[in-house]
Amino acid sequence: MSTTATPKGAAGLRAKDAKPVSAKGGGLAGWVDDRTGAAKPLSYLLKKVFPDHWSFMLGEIAMFSLVILLLTGTFLTFWFVPSAGEVIYNGSYVPLKGIAMSEAFRSTVDISFDVRGGLIMRQIHHWAALMFTVSITVHMFRVFFTGAFRKPREINWVIGTVLSLLAINEGFTGYSLPDDLLSGTGLRAAEGFMQSVPVVGSYLAYAIFGGAFPGEAIIPRLYTTHVLLLPAIIVGLFTAHIVLVAVHKHTQYPGPGKTNDNVVGYPMMPVYMAKAGGFFFIVFGITTLMAALVTINPIWLYGPYDPSPVTAGSQPDWYMGFADGALRMFPGFFEFTVFGFTLSLNVFIPSLVVMPLLYGIAGAYPFIESWVTGDKREHHLLDRPRNAPARTGLGVMAISFYLILFFAAGDDLMAIKLGLSVNDILRAFQILLIVVPPLAYWVTKRICLSLQRRDRDLALHGRETGRLVRTAEGKFFEVHQPLPEHELWALVQHESGKPLQLTATVDANGVRRPGAFKERLRGKVSSFYFADSVDPVTPAELAAAHHDGAAHEAIEAPQEDAGQWVGQLHGGADERPETDAYAPHEHQHDHDHEVDPDPTTAR
Amino acid sequence: MEPTGAERDRPGTALGLDQGRTEGEGRMPERFADPGLPPHVSRSADLGEHAARRAERQVAALFGISMVATVIFLVAYFAIDQNTYRFVPGIGQANLSNIVLGVTLGLSLLCIGLGAVHWAKTLMPDTEVTEARHPQRSSDDARAEAVETIMAGADASQLARRPLIKYMLGGALGLFALPLGLQLAGSLGPLPQAELSTTFWRKGMRLVRDPELTPIKASDVTIGSVFHVMPEGIDKSHDFLEEKGKAAVLLMRLNPDDIKIAKERDWGHDGIVAYSKICTHVGCPVGLYEQQTHHLLCPCHQSTFDVTEDCKVIFGPAHRPLPQLKITVDAEGYLVADSAFREAVGPSFWERG
Numbered sequence: 026m027s028t029t030a031t032p033k034g035a036a037g038l039r040a041k042d043a044k045p046v047s048a049k050g051g052g053l054a055g056w057v058d059d060r061t062g063a064a065k066p067l068s069y070l071l072k073k074v075f076p077d078h079w080s081f082m083l084g085e086i087a088m089f090s091l092v093i094l095l096l097t098g099t100f101l102t103f104w105f106v107p108s109a110g111e112v113i114y115n116g117s118y119v120p121l122k123g124i125a126m127s128e129a130f131r132s133t134v135d136i137s138f139d140v141r142g143g144l145i146m147r148q149i150h151h152w153a154a155l156m157f158t159v160s161i162t163v164h165m166f167r168v169f170f171t172g173a174f175r176k177p178r179e180i181n182w183v184i185g186t187v188l189s190l191l192a193i194n195e196g197f198t199g200y201s202l203p204d205d206l207l208s209g210t211g212l213r214a215a216e217g218f219m220q221s222v223p224v225v226g227s228y229l230a231y232a233i234f235g236g237a238f239p240g241e242a243i244i245p246r247l248y249t250t251h252v253l254l255l256p257a258i259i260v261g262l263f264t265a266h267i268v269l270v271a272v273h274k275h276t277q278y279p280g281p282g283k284t285n286d287n288v289v290g291y292p293m294m295p296v297y298m299a300k301a302g303g304f305f306f307i308v309f310g311i312t313t314l315m316a317a318l319v320t321i322n323p324i325w326l327y328g329p330y331d332p333s334p335v336t337a338g339s340q341p342d343w344y345m346g347f348a349d350g351a352l353r354m355f356p357g358f359f360e361f362t363v364f365g366f367t368l369s370l371n372v373f374i375p376s377l378v379v380m381p382l383l384y385g386i387a388g389a390y391p392f393i394e395s396w397v398t399g400d401k402r403e404h405h406l407l408d409r410p411r412n413a414p415a416r417t418g419l420g421v422m423a424i425s426f427y428l429i430l431f432f433a434a435g436d437d438l439m440a441i442k443l444g445l446s447v448n449d450i451l452r453a454f455q456i457l458l459i460v461v462p463p464l465a466y467w468v469t470k471r472i473c474l475s476l477q478r479r480d481r482d483l484a485l486h487g488r489e490t491g492r493l494v495r496t497a498e499g500k501f502f503e504v505h506q507p508l509p510e511h512e513l514w515a516l517v518q519h520e521s522g523k524p525l526q527l528t529a530t531v532d533a534n535g536v537r538r539p540g541a542f543k544e545r546l547r548g549k550v551s552s553f554y555f556a557d558s559v560d561p562v563t564p565a566e567l568a569a570a571h572h573d574g575a576a577h578e579a580i581e582a583p584q585e586d587a588g589q590w591v592g593q594l595h596g597g598a599d600e601r602p603e604t605d606a607y608a609p610h611e612h613q614h615d616h617d618h619e620v621d622p623d624p625t626t627a628r
Numbered sequence: 629m630e631p632t633g634a635e636r637d638r639p640g641t642a643l644g645l646d647q648g649r650t651e652g653e654g655r656m657p658e659r660f661a662d663p664g665l666p667p668h669v670s671r672s673a674d675l676g677e678h679a680a681r682r683a684e685r686q687v688a689a690l691f692g693i694s695m696v697a698t699v700i701f702l703v704a705y706f707a708i709d710q711n712t713y714r715f716v717p718g719i720g721q722a723n724l725s726n727i728v729l730g731v732t733l734g735l736s737l738l739c740i741g742l743g744a745v746h747w748a749k750t751l752m753p754d755t756e757v758t759e760a761r762h763p764q765r766s767s768d769d770a771r772a773e774a775v776e777t778i779m780a781g782a783d784a785s786q787l788a789r790r791p792l793i794k795y796m797l798g799g800a801l802g803l804f805a806l807p808l809g810l811q812l813a814g815s816l817g818p819l820p821q822a823e824l825s826t827t828f829w830r831k832g833m834r835l836v837r838d839p840e841l842t843p844i845k846a847s848d849v850t851i852g853s854v855f856h857v858m859p860e861g862i863d864k865s866h867d868f869l870e871e872k873g874k875a876a877v878l879l880m881r882l883n884p885d886d887i888k889i890a891k892e893r894d895w896g897h898d899g900i901v902a903y904s905k906i907c908t909h910v911g912c913p914v915g916l917y918e919q920q921t922h923h924l925l926c927p928c929h930q931s932t933f934d935v936t937e938d939c940k941v942i943f944g945p946a947h948r949p950l951p952q953l954k955i956t957v958d959a960e961g962y963l964v965a966d967s968a969f970r971e972a973v974g975p976s977f978w979e980r981g
C-alpha cells in the first residue's frame with residue numbers, strides 16, 4: 026500500500042533483482058523466478074512448520090479423497106452419458122440383454138462391463154466418496170473436541186461446515202446419476218420432499234424436475250450439478266480452507282515447549298512433504314484395494330429405474346442415513362389440512378429442515394461458545410477434550426443424536442436380523458432420540474471431570490510404583506514417584522473456565538439495565554459450562570501435597586539419596602480424603618477473583 | 629448478585645461479565661512454568677550407518693514393489709478378458725480383471741506411499757523445529773492506513789458528495805440479478821397443472837397386470853392374492869414412466885366380511901379392492917402385502933396401511949390413507965375402473981386439499 030512511493034527511472038527500477046542470477050538457482054528455475062519472483066514465497070512455504078499428530082491426518086484424508094474423486098470422476102465423464110433417453114440394452118452383461126433402460130443406466134453398465142478397467146474406476150470413485158464423507162465428519166469431530174475452531178479459526182470452521190453439507194449433497198447427486206432402481210427410488214423420495222414445501226412445493230418440484238416426475242430433465246441437471254457446480258464450489262472453498270490453515274499456522278497439542286506463540290513440528294521440506302505426499306499415495310492405494318476387493322453399488326443387480334417395482338431394504342449411502350432415519354421417525358400426525366390446503370410437516374421438517382438446522386447449529390457453535398465464555402483471545406494450543414467438559418459433553422450429545430437418526434434408518438434391517446417388529450424398534454428409537462442425548466451429555470461430562478480429577482491426582486501425588494513400604498507403626502504405603510516436569514506440564518498447563526457473573530442487573534436507582542436479560546441468560550449458560558470446573562494443580566498445591574507427605578519422608582530419605590525413589594508416600598490407610606486435595610490452601614489471589622458490584626471499592 | 633462467601637473462597641471464582649476471561653494480571657492462580665522442549669532422542673538410523681543402510685534398502689524395496697505392480701497392471705490390462713469370472717476365496721465369483729487391475733494399481737500406489745513415509749521416518753531429520761506465531765490482526769497502523777485508503781478512494785470518487793450516483797448505482801446493482809434469476813426460475817420447468825392430481829385411469833379402463841399388461845378376470849383374483857396393476861393402454865402413453873409413476877395400483881381380494889368400511893366394500897367388487905400403490909408419504913411403491921393381517925407395508929420408511937380399514941395408516945410416517953380406485957366388472961367379466969381416482973395419489977402437496 027505504498028501510495029507514497031516515488032517513481033523510479035527504468036534503469037534504477039529494482040536494480041538488485043535485475044542482476045543476473047547467481048550460480049545457484051539458475052536454469053529453468055531462474056527463468057521462472059525472473060518472471061514471477063517466486064523464490065521468496067517458495068522458500069517461505071518450504072520452511073513452513075507443521076506439527077505432527079495422527080488426528081491432523083483426518084483432514085488430509087478428506088483432502089486426498091477429494092483429489093481421488095476429481096481424478097476418477099473425470100475418467101468416468103468420458104464414458105457416462107447423462108441422458109434419460111430410452112434404449113434397449115445389448116451389451117455384454119447377459120441378464121440385462123433386451124431390457125429397456127435409460128442411456129444413463131446403459132452407459133454405467135457399459136463402464137462396468139465393456140470399458141476395460143472401467144469398473145475399477147467406478148468403484149474407486151464410489152469408495153473415495155465414502156472415504157471423503159467419513160473423513161470430513163471425523164475431521165470435524167477432531168476440530169470440535171480439541172477446540173480448534175476458536176479464534177482465529179471460526180471462519181475456517183464455518184467453511185468446513187459448508188463443505189461438509191456440500192459433500193453429502195455432492196454424494197447424493199452422484200449416486201442418483203446411474204438411474205438404477207435404487208437411485209431412482211431415492212429421487213422419487215426427493216421429489217416427494219420438494220412437494221412437501223408449504224405453498225410452493227409443487228412449483229419447486231416441477232421446476233427442478235422440469236415437469237412431472239421422473240421426466241427427462243433431471244439426469245442432465247443432476248449431472249451438471251455433480252460434475253461442475255458442486256465440485257467448483259467445493260474446490261473453491263477447500264482452497265480457501267487450506268489457505269487459511271496456512272495463514273493461521275496449524276494448531277498444536279499442548280506439551281512442553283509448545284506455546285500459544287509458537288508452532289513446533291517438522292518443516293515442509295523435506296519431512297512434511299514426504300510424509301503428506303506419501304500419505305496421499307497410501308490413501309489412494311488403500312481406496313484402490315478396497316475397490317478391487319469389495320463390490321460397491323452393483324447397479325446391474327438392481328436393474329434400471331421403473332416407478333412401479335418394489336425395492337425392499339433399500340438403503341441410501343451412509344451419509345444420507347441420518348436424514349432417512351429422521352424421515353422414518355417423524356410421526357405422521359404432523360400433516361395438517363388448513364383451509365383446504367395441505368401442510369405436510371411430517372415430510373417437510375425431517376427432509377428439508379433437519380439437515381440445514383443441524384448444520385446451522387454446528388456452524389454457529391464457535392460464536393455461541395465465545396459469547397458464553399467471554400473468551401476473545403486467539404487460541405493456537407488445542408484443548409484436551411477432558412479439559413473442556415461441557416463442550417465435550419455437548420459434542421457427544423450431538424453425535425449420539427446423529428447416530429440414533431442414523432441407526433433408525435436401518436430399523437427394517439434390524440427387525441429382520443433380530444426377529445423383532447419394526448414398530449417396536451421404531452418406537453424404541455423415538456424414545457432413545459429424546460432420552461439418550463441429554464444422558465450422553467451428562468455421562469460424558471462426568472467422565473471428563475473424573476479424568477481431570479485423576480490428572481490432578483497424578484500431578485499431585487505422582488505415579489504408583491507398585492512398591493509397598495511398611496511404616497514403623499505398621500501401616501502400609503505405596504511409594505509414589507513424582508512426575509518428571511515434562512510429563513507434569515501436560516497435566517497442569519491448561520486453564521479451567523470460570524463462570525461469568527452478572528455485574529448488576531439494575532442500576533443505582535433500581536431500574537433494570539438494558540440488556541439485563543441477555544446478560545442473565547449469558548451468566549446462566551456460562552455457569553452451565555463452568556460451574557463444576559476442575560482447576561489444574563498449581564505449584565502451591567503441589568508444594569502442599571509434598572508437605573503432607575513429609576511425615577513419611579524420613580523413611581524414604583536414604584533411597585532419595587540413592588537417586589532411586591524420589592518422592593513422597595501416599596496411599597494406604599493414611600490416604601487423604603479426596604476432597605482435601607481441593608480444599609483451599611493459602612490463596613493469595615482470592616481477592617482478585619472477587620467481583621464487587623460497586624466499582625468505587627475495586628482496587 | 630454478590631458472590632457468597634463460599635464462592636469467594638473457592639480458588640478462582642466468578643469473574644465479572646465485563647471482564648471476560650482475561651488471563652495474567654494476577655487474576656488466575658499462579659501457574660507452573662513451561663519446562664521447554666524435551667531433549668531430542670536419536671533413532672537407530674541416526675546412530676549407526678548400518679541401521680541407516682537397512683532403512684535405505686527397505687525404502688528402495690518398497691519403491692521396487694511398486695514398479696513391479698505397475699508392470700503387472702500393464703500386462704493384465706491386455707491379457708485378462710473383461711468378462712472372466714473366477715472364484716476368489718473370501719469373495720466368491722468375481723470379475724478377475726477388476727481384481728487384478730485393482731490390486732496391482734493399489735499396490736503400486738500404496739508402496740510409493742509406504743516408501744516415502746518410511747524414508748521420512750527413518751532417514752529424514754526428526755528434530756522438531758520451532759516457528760514463531762504472530763497475532764492474526766494487522767497492526768493499528770496498517771488498519772488505519774487501510775481505512776484511510778478506502779476513505780480517500782471513496783472521497784476521490786465523490787460518492788459521498790453525489791448521492792444521486794450512489795442511489796442509482798445501488799438500484800442498478802440491486803436489480804441486475806433479477807433478469808438472471810427470472811430466466812432461471814421462469815424456465816426451469818412448467819407450472820404444475822392438474823397433472824399432479826390426475827392419473828391415467830378413466831372410467832371403463834381395464835385393470836391389467838404389471839408388467840405383462842394382460843387383463844384380469846374377477847375370478848382370477850383369489851382371496852389372499854395380490855396383483856400389481858396398471859391401466860390398460862398405459863404402454864401407448866406418451867409419458868410412459870410419468871404415468872406409470874402415478875397409475876400403479878394394487879389389487880387384493882378380501883373376505884367381504886373382513887372389510888370394515890362400507891365405502892371400501894362399495895368401491896370394490898365382491899371383496900376385490902384396488903388401491904393406489906404410490907405411498908402417501910414420499911411416493912415409494914408400497915408393495916409388501918401381509919395376507920394374514922391384510923396390511924400393506926411401504927419398504928422405504930415402513931408406513932403400514934390396513935386394507936380392512938380403507939388403507940388407513942396404522943404405523944409409520946405417512947398420514948393419509950392410500951386412495952382407493954373404484955372398480956367393477958365389464959360384460960366379459962374383466963375388472964375395470966368405475967371411475968378415475970377421486971383424489972390426488974402420492975405424496976402430499978400444498979394445494980392438493
Ligand code: HEM
Nearest residue numbers: 081083084085087088165173181182185186188189275276
Ligand atoms: C472438503 C472437506 C474438508 C477438507 C478437504 C478439509 C481439509 C483440511 C485439512 C487438510 C486441514 C489441515 C489438517 C487437519 O487439521 O486435519 C484442515 C483443517 C481444519 N479444518 Fe478442514 N477439511 C474439510 C472439512 C472441514 C469441516 C467439515 C470442518 C468443520 C466444520 C473443518 C474445519 C477445519 C478447521 C477449523 C481446521 C483448522 C484446524 C487446525 O488448525 O487445528 N474442515 N482441513
Ligand code: FES
Nearest residue numbers: 907909910926929
Ligand atoms: S415413502 Fe412410504 S413410508 Fe416413506
